[in-house]
Amino acid sequence: MRRTAGFCPAACLGFRLCRVVFVLSGFAPLLFSSNAGSADPDRTPPSVRIVEPAAGTEIGGDTLTVEIEYRDAGSGIAVRTLHVLLNGTDYAGQFDQHSRGASGQLTLPKSLPIGEHKLTVEIADRAGNVAHTETDVFYPGHGWLTLSAIGSTDMKRLSALTLSADGNAIAFGFENGTIEVWRNTRSKLSQSRVLQGHRGPVYSLALSDDGKLLVSGGEDRTVRLWHMDGTREDNALLGKHGLRVTALALSPDGRIVASGGGDRVIHLWTIGSDRQHKTSPLVGHERTVSCLLFSPDGHKLFSGSADGTVRIWSPSKAQNHVLLRGHFLNVVALAISPDGKMAVSGSRDRSIRGWDLAGEQPLEKSLPDLPGVTVSALAFPYESALLAVHSQNHVSLFDRVSGRSIAEAELPSFLEQSAIRGSKIVTYHSNGKVFVFGVNAKVP
Numbered sequence: 001m002r003r004t005a006g007f008c009p010a011a012c013l014g015f016r017l018c019r020v021v022f023v024l025s026g027f028a029p030l031l032f033s034s035n036a037g038s039a040d041p042d043r044t045p046p047s048v049r050i051v052e053p054a055a056g057t058e059i060g061g062d063t064l065t066v067e068i069e070y071r072d073a074g075s076g077i078a079v080r081t082l083h084v085l086l087n088g089t090d091y092a093g094q095f096d097q098h099s100r101g102a103s104g105q106l107t108l109p110k111s112l113p114i115g116e117h118k119l120t121v122e123i124a125d126r127a128g129n130v131a132h133t134e135t136d137v138f139y140p141g142h143g144w145l146t147l148s149a150i151g152s153t154d155m156k157r158l159s160a161l162t163l164s165a166d167g168n169a170i171a172f173g174f175e176n177g178t179i180e181v182w183r184n185t186r187s188k189l190s191q192s193r194v195l196q197g198h199r200g201p202v203y204s205l206a207l208s209d210d211g212k213l214l215v216s217g218g219e220d221r222t223v224r225l226w227h228m229d230g231t232r233e234d235n236a237l238l239g240k241h242g243l244r245v246t247a248l249a250l251s252p253d254g255r256i257v258a259s260g261g262g263d264r265v266i267h268l269w270t271i272g273s274d275r276q277h278k279t280s281p282l283v284g285h286e287r288t289v290s291c292l293l294f295s296p297d298g299h300k301l302f303s304g305s306a307d308g309t310v311r312i313w314s315p316s317k318a319q320n321h322v323l324l325r326g327h328f329l330n331v332v333a334l335a336i337s338p339d340g341k342m343a344v345s346g347s348r349d350r351s352i353r354g355w356d357l358a359g360e361q362p363l364e365k366s367l368p369d370l371p372g373v374t375v376s377a378l379a380f381p382y383e384s385a386l387l388a389v390h391s392q393n394h395v396s397l398f399d400r401v402s403g404r405s406i407a408e409a410e411l412p413s414f415l416e417q418s419a420i421r422g423s424k425i426v427t428y429h430s431n432g433k434v435f436v437f438g439v440n441a442k443v444p
Helices: none
Strands: 017-024 033-037 047-052 065-071 079-086 096-098 101-106 115-125 130-139 145-152 158-163 169-174 179-185 188-195 202-207 213-218 222-227 235-240 245-250 256-261 265-271 276-278 289-294 301-305 310-314 317-324 331-336 342-347 352-356 363-365 375-382 385-390 394-399 405-410 415-421 424-429 433-439
Touching: 145 179, 158 213, 158 415, 158 424, 169 202, 169 213, 179 213, 213 245, 213 256, 222 245, 222 256, 222 265, 235 265, 245 301, 256 289, 256 301, 265 289, 265 301, 289 331, 301 331, 301 342, 310 342, 342 375, 342 385, 375 415, 385 415
Parallel strands: 017 101, 145 188, 158 202, 202 245, 245 289, 331 375
Antiparallel strands: 017 065, 033 130, 047 065, 079 115, 096 101, 115 130, 145 433, 158 169, 169 179, 179 188, 202 213, 213 222, 222 235, 245 256, 256 265, 265 276, 289 301, 301 310, 310 317, 331 342, 342 352, 352 363, 375 385, 385 394, 394 405, 415 424, 424 433
C-alpha cells in the first residue's frame, strides 16, 4: 500500500473525535467495518467508522458526502497520518485538514468503469497505532447506461433468470428447485416470495409484462404456472415434456405460454380463467429448443435451437413455419424490434445475425461483427438500437440500421448470468450481488 502522510495541526491535539469529510462523486457508501493494528500493545488502538450518509441512501447526484468518525478510547492522541484510497490510489493529498479532521472533493477519473470499487480509509495516531476500514463502493455510471437498483443474496447455484418489462420484478431459478421472486422498491432489491414445486434444477423462467404471472420449467420436465397477485392457487401444473424444459415464453397479453425442451418439441398452453388448454405441438427442431420469444403483437413465435436454426411459427397454424439458417452452434438469445420488422439471434458460435421481416420472406441483414465474443442476451431497448450483453461482462449498444457500435460499457465483475427485457438489464454475480441497469434513449 502506498502511503502519503498528512499531518494534523497542533490544534487537533487532545480531541477524542476526529471527523473526515470525504466527498465522492457517484458513489454509494456502505457501513464500514473496522480492523485495527497497534504499535503500542499497552494503548487501546483507535477506531474508524462511517457516520453518514445512513445505510440505504439512494444513489444520485454528482457528489455524495461521506463523513468518517475517528475515536481513541485512550488519551485522545490526535491523528498523525491519513490515507483515503480508491482502488489503491491515495487521495489524501487532495484533502484540507483542520482541527476536526479533513475535507476534500474527489474528482472521478473518466476511465472509471461502472461497478464496485475498493474504498479504504486508514488513520494512525502519534503512538503508531493504526485503524483502517474498507468497503466496496459502487459507481452507477452516467449517460446511456445507469444503475437503477441493487441487491444482495446468499450465494447459490443459479440456473435461470428473468425480469418483468419494467424491471420491478425479478425471478431467480436455482439448481435445488427453488424459485425466488424479488421486488424493486426505491432502488433496493429485496426478496418477495420463495416458491417450491420443482424437483431438480429450474432451467427456464418467464414473467408477464406486469409481473403478475410467472411460468417455470426444469429438469423434472414440468411446466408450472404461478400467480403472483395471490388471486388464485399459487402453483398450477400445466403439463410435461418428454425431457427437461429449457425454454419458456409468455405472449404479450399473458394468455399463451410457449414451452420448449430437450425433446425438441414446442408446446403451446392457452391460459383460461378456469382451466388451461394445450394445443398441438410444434415440431421441426432437430435438437434441444434453447430460447423462445413472441413478437410484440403476439401473432408469431420465434424459437432458437441447439441445431443452429431459428424458426418462426404462427401459433394458430401449428405446422406452418419459416426456417432461418445462419448459425452453426446453439442459438441462445433472440430479440425482436418493437415494430416487429426485425429479428436478431445470438449463438454460441460467437455471431449475431439479423433478419429483415418487413417483406413476404425474411432477408438476412448485416449486423455488427464481434469477433471472439459470446453473446448471452439481446434486446431492442428502443426502435433504433440493439443491445447485447457479451464477453462475460460487457454490454454494447448498436445502431439498428448501420450496425455500427454506438456505446459500450463494462458491467461489474463476477457476472454469472444476465437477462434483458426492453431497456432493463438484470445481472446476477457469483459473489451474491444483483444489479438492475436502465438504458437511456440518449446516447453519446
